[in-house]
Amino acid sequence: MRVLAHPAAPSAIDLRARAHCVDCAIRQHAVCSHCDVDELEFLSAIKTYRNYRPGEPILAMGERAPFLGTMVEGVASMSRLLPDGRRQVVGLLFPGDLVGRPFSPVSPFEYVAVTEARLCAFDRPQFEAALRATPSLERRLLEMTLDELDSAREWMVLLGRKSAQEKMCSFFALAARRALRLEKRDPIDGMLVVLPMSREDMADFLGLTIETVSRQISALKKSGVIELIDARHLLIPSWSDLLDAGGGDIELY
Amino acid sequence: MRVLAHPAAPSAIDLRARAHCVDCAIRQHAVCSHCDVDELEFLSAIKTYRNYRPGEPILAMGERAPFLGTMVEGVASMSRLLPDGRRQVVGLLFPGDLVGRPFSPVSPFEYVAVTEARLCAFDRPQFEAALRATPSLERRLLEMTLDELDSAREWMVLLGRKSAQEKMCSFFALAARRALRLEKRDPIDGMLVVLPMSREDMADFLGLTIETVSRQISALKKSGVIELIDARHLLIPSWSDLLDAGGGDIELY
DNA sequence: CGGGAATTTGACACTCCTCAACACACGTGG
DNA sequence: CCACGTGTGTTGAGGAGTGTCAAATTCCCG
Structure with missing residues (x-):
């Protein structure tokens, strides 16, 4: 450490x-x-x-x-x-x-x-x-x-049935919602999401490796689902695009 | 149906x-x-x-x-x-x-x-x-x-971090323990395990496909961890072998 | 500016999934 | 009784998606 x-x-x-x-x-x-x-x-x-x-x-x-x-x-x-x-x-x-x-x-x-x-x-x-x-x-x-x-x-649904890409999107949605909940606000397009944790913690949360996490983030940046500010900050241009890319259906908290 | x-x-x-x-x-x-x-x-x-x-x-x-x-x-x-x-x-x-x-x-x-x-x-x-x-x-x-x-x-640990083989073993251990619990008995070597469900249900429980489930069962039979009686019944020759093959550490109920 | 950690990227291997064929048990109806 | 269909499970070939190992890059802080 x-x-x-x-x-x-x-x-x-x-x-x-x-x-x-x-x-x-x-x-x-x-x-x-x-x-x-x-x-x-x-x-x-x-x-x-x-x-x-x-x-x-x-x-x-x-x-x-x-x-x-x-x-x-x-x-x-x-x-x-x-x-x-x-x-x-x-x-x-x-x-x-x-x-x-x-x-x-x-x-x-x-x-x-x-x-x-x-x-x-x-x-x-x-x-x-x-x-x-x-x-x-x-x-x-x-x-x-x-x-x-x-x-x-x-x-469990995420861990058992979702692809790496879907897992990442669901995670971003989770991070966004949990942060907003404290302020009683709803997600909006263009909002900032703070990733409170390292790639390793994310990987261990999602059942992936750090390399896969990193690659999926790069891919999502390229496809425009997220805009990366730095390793710990990103923007969500379209909330619904994010949810779609996350495999839909789940409202994680 | x-x-x-x-x-x-x-x-x-x-x-x-x-x-x-x-x-x-x-x-x-x-x-x-x-x-x-x-x-x-x-x-x-x-x-x-x-x-x-x-x-x-x-x-x-x-x-x-x-x-x-x-x-x-x-x-x-x-x-x-x-x-x-x-x-x-x-x-x-x-x-x-x-x-x-x-x-x-x-x-x-x-x-x-x-x-x-x-x-x-x-x-x-x-x-x-x-x-x-x-x-x-x-x-x-x-x-x-x-x-x-x-x-x-x-x-969640199983879904996120275990191999198909380990998942199968953990599942057998779960099925055995849950059945025994009702009779207040402990697992013993050579015990019979009833699989109450189809391959499809097992696959959906373990985050696998039916083919992988089937293949892993065949592999475990060949390696001697289980003895297959029919598609829904098997024997556990050695409980500790089963737990080892299941990745250890977890006591699932 | 320098050193170490975190992150990204690349090449390759391997697990597991997909698609397909086959085997088997069971029930139905000829 | 056997042919047939259907549902369930097994096995095989090939490929996609992730993991592994290694190197390059960026970031952070002294």
Whole structure:
């Protein structure tokens, strides 16, 4: 891993910015979105913020995780490493998404920060007790889990049946939609898409190699479906062209 | 679809066999496993049994489903059909598994009976109301959904990163484990595995073609990992050999 | 400006898909 | 009873799409 610019301690627990939950910008997307002020007050008492730098592990596979958390800023990945080194990313986590496996202290996947990331972390036993005692929390977790299950299954369609080109287009659409969701806006033609991750992460997410990812991006640039600004930024001249090239049918989140 | 032997009405609602929930053989695996007798009594009042024959649709994609159900007997598939005819099976449903998407009347996937199948179906609005009012039910649904999410992600690893050969082995292991689970037994060397589905269904589940499935089965037979009895039955001489050939690492359910 | 990482591009190999023929079981009807 | 059709599965030949390995290029940051 490369040497990083600012040498803050990894997984630094950030005691400064214990902002009030009521003002939390991503609460509507988080597991606590249905909570009332009293419930938020309780969660506030058991939360700590944790900051991560790109590439930094959040939870190792099989590790007994002491906390569960909500992504507040940045992007993280959830992945499985096979014994021979093959890796598959099984989920991307954006602000509001839950990090960790409730009711099971050892996660079957590893969580890694993809960008600079910030987590609102809850002590696991206390959070699980809160879940049991707080219907609004448990219900919201159920909603989120059902939605994630739908998303995972949509992604299975992509992994099992789509071509490399279609996979890339679907990924761009996903990245665009997830970024827009936080601002409650809809995709428009000409919009900018930020690719928050390296070619390697994309490849591992899409079940491809970095070379194939790179080649498909070049091909899509040539065919005009995307306009490449730099390796991490591109424009979508026509949203519907992108969806068509993505094999249609799927609305991935 | 072929003409079937016994021309009973499709999706026949079976009023005869309203067995008592207390005696239900698969209840421990179902959404109602945590319910007490009173709760079971209520569920009993809103349940009907439905029978399906192989290939028969249970819920069409995008259909407003009037019921949610629990698989009682047989196997069903959950799949997505792309506009151009490509199909991806995103889940197999065994006895105890839930059919349908709670809290969303239109399922994003279609459900089809793979074998003769029997469903314990609940009126959707009433079941959802029961979920809201019954913590034991809602909690169990959350547990099941979290487990399914883990399984879906494990399957993503298979779809994205495994070779055709590894996919076949993982599938055999899955079929074996799911069958054994109902009897609370563990896999043993020499055990019989029943393949409940056609080559086409397997291919669509594994992200392969039927020809590749067929060829890999022949190859695994030749290499001794499996012993083929007929197209739907095989023996596993060595469980650990099977797992090794499956790429290791994954415990799929 | 220099060094290392990330990305792109190229040449080639290999897995898996496509298209086609064939085998087999089963049911039907002559 | 056997010929025939249909559905299902197997096998073969050839090719497309990705992966592998290697080199060139760009980017980033000191």
